[in-house]
Structures are given as C-alpha cells and as structure tokens.
Amino acid sequence: DVKVTQSSRYLVKRTGEKVFLECVQDMDHENMFWYRQDPGLGLRLIYFSYDVKMKEKGDIPEGYSVSREKKERFSLILESASTNQTSMYLCASRAGRVTQYFGPGTRLTVL
Amino acid sequence: DQQVKQNSPSLSVQEGRISILNCDYTNSMFDYFLWYKKYPAEGPTFLISISSIKDKNEDGRFTVFLNKSAKHLSLHIVPSQPGDSAVYFCAASAGGYSTLTFGKGTMLLVSP
Numbered sequence: 666d667v668k669v670t671q672s673s674r675y676l677v678k679r680t681g682e683k684v685f686l687e688c689v690q691d692m693d694h695e696n697m698f699w700y701r702q703d704p705g706l707g708l709r710l711i712y713f714s715y716d717v718k719m720k721e722k723g724d725i726p727e728g729y730s731v732s733r734e735k736k737e738r739f740s741l742i743l744e745s746a747s748t749n750q751t752s753m754y755l756c757a758s759r760a761g762r763v764t765q766y767f768g769p770g771t772r773l774t775v776l
Numbered sequence: 777d778q779q780v781k782q783n784s785p786s787l788s789v790q791e792g793r794i795s796i797l798n799c800d801y802t803n804s805m806f807d808y809f810l811w812y813k814k815y816p817a818e819g820p821t822f823l824i825s826i827s828s829i830k831d832k833n834e835d836g837r838f839t840v841f842l843n844k845s846a847k848h849l850s851l852h853i854v855p856s857q858p859g860d861s862a863v864y865f866c867a868a869s870a871g872g873y874s875t876l877t878f879g880k881g882t883m884l885l886v887s888p
Contacts, residue, residue, distance in 0.1 A: 669819070674817075696873070698875070705785075706880060707865065707878045707880035707881055708865065708878040709878075710875055710876075713875060715873075723875065755819050755820070756819075757819075762808075762872030762873055763810070763869045763872060763873075763876075764822055764825060765876060766822060767812075767819035767820045767821070768819050769819045770817070770818065770819045
C-alpha cells in the first residue's frame, strides 16, 4: 500500500508568517507533487519534482517555493503567508507513469 | 482554458440506482484518464483509470467508458451506495510521466 503522509492536518498561521508544509512518502517514488484545492476550482498544481534536488513549476507557483533534499520528502514553503493562500493543500506521489497517490491534506488558514 | 470539464457540479441519486458522472476534455493529446474520489477533509483516493486504447474498464461496481471521438468519458457506479457520497474528480494525462490535469469535480449525493 502506498502511504503518503503530511505533517499537519490543520494549520492556522498569521499573515506574513513563513509556513512549511511537509510531505513524506514511503514507497521510494521519484515523482512528487503539491496541489491546492479550492471550492469550485478543483485541484491546481503548484509545484512538482521528478527527483531529488529537482523542481518544476506547476500552474500556480506564485507565492510558493519547494524543497526536495531527500527522495521521500517534499516540502512546500509559503515565504510570507497571505489570506488568499488559505486552502486545502494536497501532496501526491507517483507510482509508475501516471497514477498519483495523495496524502490526507493540510487545511491551512491564514488570518 | 479548461482542458478537462465536469459540467455538473452536483448529482443526487437514490441508493441502489445507477450514478453516472460525466467528463469532457478538449486536448487530443490526452491518452490516459483517471477518476478520483474525495471525502471532505481527506485526500483524493484513486478509483479507476482507462487508457485511450480502450473504451471501457470495469472494477467491481465502477465502470469507466471512454468515447474518444466525442472526447467524453463517464464513470458509472452500480448500484450506488450512501458511502459513495463524495466529490469525484476526473483527471487526464498527455503521455506517461507528464502531469495530471483535473476537472473541477462533481459532488455525488446518494440518499438512502
């Protein structure tokens, strides 16, 4: 069974704070992804990584950065959190060519 | 430009009946399609997929149909159960190892 875990289920931060969201997968997958999900907008890709130290921008990278120092861990960083970054953040890991498996999500609220 | 469209934001079905969720796409390069199910406050769960070389794939109560000429796919759930109540996302991939493009989701409510 693929297991993707995220560091927090719920997080409340203040505007301007630096926020770290961590994701760990235990299946030795090379590819990992960060999405945000907002009502009526579906899942939107923020950043992804094909391998350690590699990162690629997704559809909405502005205001975010990522770090992948180890194969199993992919971190999403909000350098200076803003209220419009209040969202559900979802991490995924890819097995094979296509299918992605998701973690439980982090509900982030920025006040 | 929305390349994967789920035009019904919600669908209500009675327990035991068939649920049909629809998805349309515009990018003819898409060659693999997936359906995910998502409960509130949880991550999406992979449900079923289909390659463009097929027109049907079945897994228990779930069947996905693909009509390439119409650029349309549908997910059939038979029989529907209250536990199927969730948001369903359609996703598409243009070639192996590429990213997924998701639709906006359809909320399915199955009532007893």
